[in-house]
Amino acid sequence: MGDPLDAWMAALEKRHLARLTFPEVRRALQALSSLYVQRRGRIGTGTAFEGAGKRAAYALFYGPLHFIAVREVVRALGAQRPAPARILDLGCGTGAAGAAWAAAAGGRPVVEGVDRSAWAV
Numbered sequence: 001m002g003d004p005l006d007a008w009m010a011a012l013e014k015r016h017l018a019r020l021t022f023p024e025v026r027r028a029l030q031a032l033s034s035l036y037v038q039r040r041g042r043i044g045t046g047t048a049f050e051g052a053g054k055r056a057a058y059a060l061f062y063g064p065l066h067f068i069a070v071r072e073v074v075r076a077l078g079a080q081r082p083a084p085a086r087i088l089d090l091g092c093g094t095g096a097a098g099a100a101w102a103a104a105a106g107g108r109p110v111v112e113g114v115d116r117s118a119w120a121v
Helices: 004-016 022-038 040-045 051-077 096-104
Strands: 086-090 110-114
Touching: 004 051, 004 096, 022 051, 051 096, 086 096, 096 110
Parallel strands: 086 110
Antiparallel strands: none
């Protein structure tokens, strides 16, 4: 069985790159990164996820980074064994953390994600 991250990335690319070109996503990632680094005070205003480009950039770039980080933390802590029956991911965003924990646990847990951003869930 392959790495679940590979299948997740393929699905993200299919979803987001069907409507946007790679250069559009790249420009949106630059804008999003600038917002995080240079204009952090505006993050709470909702500007981080304005437009499909920024949402795609977040999902395609930051989501996988969060997936990898959480998966490795779960493995290092041994939190995947025994596998939980259910994972409740509050403030789930793209679902990277819950998906990573479930993947580390062999894909057995049911993941329920809750987020205030409608686009995220």
